[in-house]
Amino acid sequence: MTRVIKNPEDNAGRFNFKDIERKWQKKWEEERVFEAKEDSKKRKYYVLEMYPYPSASFLHIGHVRNYTIGDIYARYKRMKGFNVLYPMGYDSFGLPAEIAAKKEGIHPEKYTNNSIKQIMVYQKALGNSYDWSRVIASHEPEYYKWNQFFFLKMFEKGLAYRKNAPVNWCENCQSVLANEESEGGKCWRCGNEVVQKDLEQWFFKITDYADRLLKDLDKIEWPERIKEMQRNWIGRSEGTLAKFFFRDSKDSLDIFTTRIDTIFSVTFLVMASNHPRVKEFVRNTKYEKEYTSFMKRLELVQNETDKDKDGFFTGKYVINPATGKDIPVYVANFVVADYGTGVVMADAHDQRDYEFAKKFNIPLKTVLRPHKDTRVHYIIRSLVDDWKSKLKGYQWSIVENDGVEIFIPDNKLELFIPLGQSLLKKGPYYFSTRGDKRLIIFKDKVFDIFIGDNNKKANAYGASLSIPPKELAWSQTYEGYGVLYNSGKFDGLTSEEAIPRIQEWLAEKNLGRKVVNYKIRDWLISRQRYWGTPIPIIYCDKCGVVPVPEKDLPVLLPEKVNFGEGNPLSTNKAFVKTKCPKCNGKAQRETDTMGGFVDSSWYFLRYCDNKNKKEAFSKDKIHYWMPVDQYIGGAEHAVMHLMYARFFVKVLKDLGYVNFDEPFMRLFNQGIVYKDGAKMSKSKGNVVFQTDISNKYGIDTARLFLMMTASPEKQMEWNDDGVEGAFRIINKLKRACGTLGDKADAREESKCNKMIKIVSESIEILDYPKAIVTIINFIDSVPEMSKKSYESLLKLLSPFIPHISEELWEAIGNKGFISLAEWPKADESKINEKFEEAERAVNKTVSDILNVLKIIKEKQGREGEKIYLYVIPNEIDNYNADTLSKRVQNEVKVFAVNDKSKYDPEGKAGKAKPGKPGIFIE
């Protein structure tokens, strides 16, 4: 399967990749080429990759790809003259270290330090241009001290608080999880089922920032899908809070709805089963039995998608504030306790409510029909001689001589069928509506039709559409906006008009108000694990919850704890037992630690000032470097790290520590590297290691291959064979080095400048494959280039293949690092498209000649004879004549007629006349 080149280094002609890599990596380090210094005169650029978890003691080519994407950008910007900050560090707190500790009997700290040491060796072998003097690791007290510091600041402001709440618990990890970490009911880390538990936990009040987190998304250049995920997660919706009072009581149930326009339709309420008041309602009533059996049923189907509607009557009645009528309160399995108030008003204009009502025989009342102006128009494309008979049983009338308007009483839906001349061609035909996605058929007939939002458009599309027949059913609910009826004084209003009016009306009566609701929940930061930042809180028997005074920070993570006996920190008595900072009395420390996403919420700030002992970072340095200009990382953090970090920065701004709103101005999501159709993983055994490739071909080859094969944002399939292509390109580059000329001709200059232009533009937007392809094309089309072009070429390539570029840069007599050389500028005045045209002409001529040859040889049997070929000098200059000769393997002599003597000293060509093409055969 894998083709192995025996000694690639021999083939490369004296290249010894390993030596070259070591040589330049050493030089870069010794001369501190990539260390960033604040310099107010220089424009800064901050490139950052999400800092890795140092668990793996190896790097696979997926890692290599991720790091290379950032390195290329950093190197490019550096050569462009920016003061580049490009750091690396480690997200070193977390569960894997603890698991390894348990398994192998190594202390997590030792395990982590070893891992970091190991991964650093591999990372350094990549030759990336990191500023290694700024390394940070979040498990170090110098780092996590500031987690505690910021926690205390947030505690002061009420942004960190403790509450008892139902939380996500992962049995496997033995810890709670944040909402964001529970992915579809599974633990994000281990995939274990997440269960609900009521626990007292620490939260950060991210909900206070929901609106800003949403609005500021417009300020940043992120992939749309990530922004969209965040928007969905924040889940802002404007609606109404309405009060439903109990009969003869001052007590009420609050509901949240976005569709207060349907309030007159509300004939019952539904509550979430775990709503705190449900138990109270049914206690000691005949409904308690129903409750118990429902809860049992619920558990059984908990993890099924598409559950049937289920629930029970609570025995309570409330008053519909609009109609004044008594309506029953049910518990239903489709109501989410977490969203809104956990109580929903139910009516005839919601599919779920409708189904529920049918099942429990609750009466329904419709109050909405579709808008006049959103009336659905149809075209029948078929020839319907008997169309009138099709409409039998429906109420219909001809409108304005060009259509049929049909009224279906049950559904309050009007259909409009224009009868233009473009219709009535061929069958079959059926009806469907757009917008609310409902489809309608006439009896059992199927109509081939198209829907437009107005008559004219429907006509325009009409002839073109064909919708395949389906078994269609008309759902009984109309869920869209429409026109109100059965709604008292609001009759005749559209939904859009009615919503604010009803809100006002309810507000006047103190029965409701306009509200904005968010889906996002507060960020649960407590973890019942050892390997994390201790939460700096003390519980005093007298004073209650007391923050650890700043001067006592950091609260060090105790070295000795027992694993497997619940919360590890609680097993260290000396740690737990402490004195109250306020009253000096007996007190206990908090034994939960902070989740790792706290660490990663501000690490990018610490890079700017990683050695600061007095503060987390100095303002001056932060304000010089921040925000991160280009952030690179996986999409899996869309609503976790990327949300938390944004929140954290906003908090820090409000606390006066930073002066910007957003941490990452541009975000880039790299794609995943697959092998044999699956994500690389040790357990699947489909891992291609960094060293597999770098030992054989050198790390530069691996980089080049990874970058040229697929756009960085795309997922890619690793293919061993493909590496050789990249390897050949490097060899070609090396060969070109041996034939450098003094001066470039106009053609070369044109091509070179064009290359510079395209490559620069492509790298700028991280379109690396395009940049590489452009460079390859240049090498192929100018095999013997001038030294100047070659130097430009090397510079353009150096971000991709830094070691080899340095080596060749030195080999052709340059001093200093190409890594610090100035990025070439394209001189657009030198670019001339006529050279491209000439090339096209050559290509065409080549195939012509080969065809002619074929004819002569095969058809005329004149093999072995000497053939002279003349071409028009305007189109083919001497360079291209040479190329032509080469490409047709010297079987044919090709030359420009205006330079006959040079190519035809014997005068054999004789009669060729300039300006006239011809083939002369001797």
Next chain:
RNA sequence: GCGGGGAUGCCGGAGCGGUCAAACGGGCUGGAUUUAGGCUCCAGUGGCUUAGUGCUUGCGGAGGUUCGAAUCCUCUUCCCCGCACCA
């Protein structure tokens, strides 16, 4: 169900209204060089065909807009990703 992204040769992928669909890489076929292999170089690689610088198709499917569409519009099928009974 909702939202986002896709579908192009044997494969990975360019092109994103016209001047050239398939750049570039891999694979395959033939040739040159070579003791042989590798490396390197050249040509071919959607289909049809009588030699062609010719014809004809062809960018998931159907239809439309346009003088002209892989590219824009409509619908449809399938795939990937996210959210999911969010009122």
